[in-house]
Amino acid sequence: MGLNVIKIGTSLLRGDNNNSTKEIIDKFSYSIAKRKEKGDQIVLVSSGAVGLGCLCLDLNKRPEDIVSLQAAAAVGQGHLMSIYESSMEKYGYQVAQVLLTRAELSTKDSYRNASLTLKKLLDWNVLPIINENDAISTEELKFGDNDTLSALVACALQADQLILLTDIDRLYSSDPKKHSEAEPITDVINQKQISKLKQINSDAGNWGTGGINTKLTAAKIATASGIKVHLADGRKPIILEEILKGSRGGTVFHPSTQPIGSKKSWLAHAIRPLGTIYIDDGATSAIQNKGASLLLVGIKKIEGSFLSNHPVRVINMKGEELAKGLISMSSEELNRALLLKNKSERSPVVIHRDVLVLTSENINQ
Numbered sequence: 001m002g003l004n005v006i007k008i009g010t011s012l013l014r015g016d017n018n019n020s021t022k023e024i025i026d027k028f029s030y031s032i033a034k035r036k037e038k039g040d041q042i043v044l045v046s047s048g049a050v051g052l053g054c055l056c057l058d059l060n061k062r063p064e065d066i067v068s069l070q071a072a073a074a075v076g077q078g079h080l081m082s083i084y085e086s087s088m089e090k091y092g093y094q095v096a097q098v099l100l101t102r103a104e105l106s107t108k109d110s111y112r113n114a115s116l117t118l119k120k121l122l123d124w125n126v127l128p129i130i131n132e133n134d135a136i137s138t139e140e141l142k143f144g145d146n147d148t149l150s151a152l153v154a155c156a157l158q159a160d161q162l163i164l165l166t167d168i169d170r171l172y173s174s175d176p177k178k179h180s181e182a183e184p185i186t187d188v189i190n191q192k193q194i195s196k197l198k199q200i201n202s203d204a205g206n207w208g209t210g211g212i213n214t215k216l217t218a219a220k221i222a223t224a225s226g227i228k229v230h231l232a233d234g235r236k237p238i239i240l241e242e243i244l245k246g247s248r249g250g251t252v253f254h255p256s257t258q259p260i261g262s263k264k265s266w267l268a269h270a271i272r273p274l275g276t277i278y279i280d281d282g283a284t285s286a287i288q289n290k291g292a293s294l295l296l297v298g299i300k301k302i303e304g305s306f307l308s309n310h311p312v313r314v315i316n317m318k319g320e321e322l323a324k325g326l327i328s329m330s331s332e333e334l335n336r337a338l339l340l341k342n343k344s345e346r347s348p349v350v351i352h353r354d355v356l357v358l359t360s361e362n363i364n365q
Contacts, residue, residue, distance in 0.1 A: 001039040002160035003122070004244060006032070007150035007218075009211065011167040012234040013048035013080075014055075021052060026087045027237035032127065033091035035244040041122045042244075043157065045130045045150040046084070052076035077131065084129055094126045099133035105152060105270040108263075115156040115262075147211070148269070151218035155225040155265040162222045163243055164215050165234030170250025171212070173200070188253045194220045219253040221269050226259030228252065264357040267324050271311040275304030275331055277350070284316045287323060287356070294325065294356060296337055297347035306331050314351070325356035 008028060015021040032042055050069055053076025054062055063069050081097050088095050098118065105111045121128045132149055147164060154162040176182040188194055198216045219229040230249030232239045243249055283298025294314065306312060307330045314323040328350055329337065341347070
C-alpha cells in the first residue's frame with residue numbers, strides 16, 4: 001500500500017479510431033479502482049479539458065489565444081469530470097474535482113490548506129482529480145503544464161511515487177521518431193543526470209520544447225523530495241495497474257538519498273520570487289558549502305519591492321541563481337540596513353537556513 005500520484009496527459013485522452021475518450025478513461029478507472037480496493041491511496045492529475053472542449057465545440061484546431069483556450073477549457077472541464085465520475089461510480093468510488101493555479105500553492109498557508117484538503121479527500125476514500133484551472137489562469141499564474149503540477153502535488157502529499165503516463169514507452173537520448181540512433185534510458189539515478197538530460201533535450205529542438213522536458217522537470221522536482229518517478233506508456237492502460245502492483249515504468253527516476261522535504265520543495269518550485277538579493281563570494285560559500293543562513297554582511301545589493309516573509313531569489317557574483325528563500329526584512333528595511341551595516345558588529349540573519357533552498361543545478365542540498 002502507498003500514496004500514488006498519477007498524471008494522464010492530453011495525448012492519451014483525446015481518443016482515436018479504436019477508443020473514445022470515455023473508453024480510455026474507463027480503462028484507467030478500472031486499474032485505479034482495483035488498487036484502491038487493495039488500500040492504495042491515489043490522486044489523479046488529468047489534462048484534457050481544452051482538447052475535450054474543442055471536440056464538444058466542433059473546433060477544427062486548438063485555439064491559440066488565451067481567452068479562447070480558457071473558454072474551451074471551461075466547456076471541456078465539465079465534460080471531462082462527468083466521464084470520470086461515471087467511470088469511477090461503476091466501481092463504487094466518488095471523485096472530487098480540484099482546480100489549481102499557482103496562486104493556490106504560492107503561499108505557505110494556501111499550500112498547506114491545499115495539502116490538507118487533498119488528504120481529507122483521501123481519508124474519505126474519494127479520488128481527487130486535479131487539473132490546472134485553465135478557465136481562469138493567466139500566463140503569470142500558470143504552472144505551464146500538468147507535469148509540473150503533478151510533481152508539486154506529489155511533494156505536498158509526500159507521495160511514495162509519481163507515475164507520468166504519456167505516449168512514449170520510455171525516455172530516450174533524443175527523439176526516437178526522428179533519430180534511429182536514439183538510445184533508450186531505463187534508469188535515471190540522480191539530479192545531475194536529470195539536469196544533463198534537460199540540457200541535451202533543450203538543444204534538440206522540438207524534442208526538448210514539448211513534453212519531454214516538462215517531464216524531466218517534474219522528475220527533478222519529485223525525486224529531490226524523495227519520490228520515485230515512473231515514465232510509462234499510457235497507450236497500454238494495463239501498465240498503470242502493473243506499476244501500482246509494484247512493477248516499473250519504461251524509465252524510472254530514482255529518489256534522492258538526501259531529500260529536501262516538502263517545505264523546501266515548495267520554496268524551490270511553487271513560489272514566484274518578488275525580489276532579488278545579490279551576495280558576495282563569502283556568503284555564497286557559506287550557503288553552498290556550510291549550510292549557513294544568509295547574513296546581512298554578505299549582501300551586495302537588492303532589486304525589487306517586497307515585504308518581510310516574501311520570497312526572493314539569491315544571486316551569486318557570477319549572476320547565477322544560487323537559492324530561493326523567505327526574507328526576514330522588507331526591501332525598505334533591508335536597503336536602510338545596508339546603508340548602516342557595520343562589519344565589526346554581529347550581522348543579522350536576512351534569510352534563515354530553514355527557509356532557504358539551494359536551486360543551482362550542481363549543488364547538493
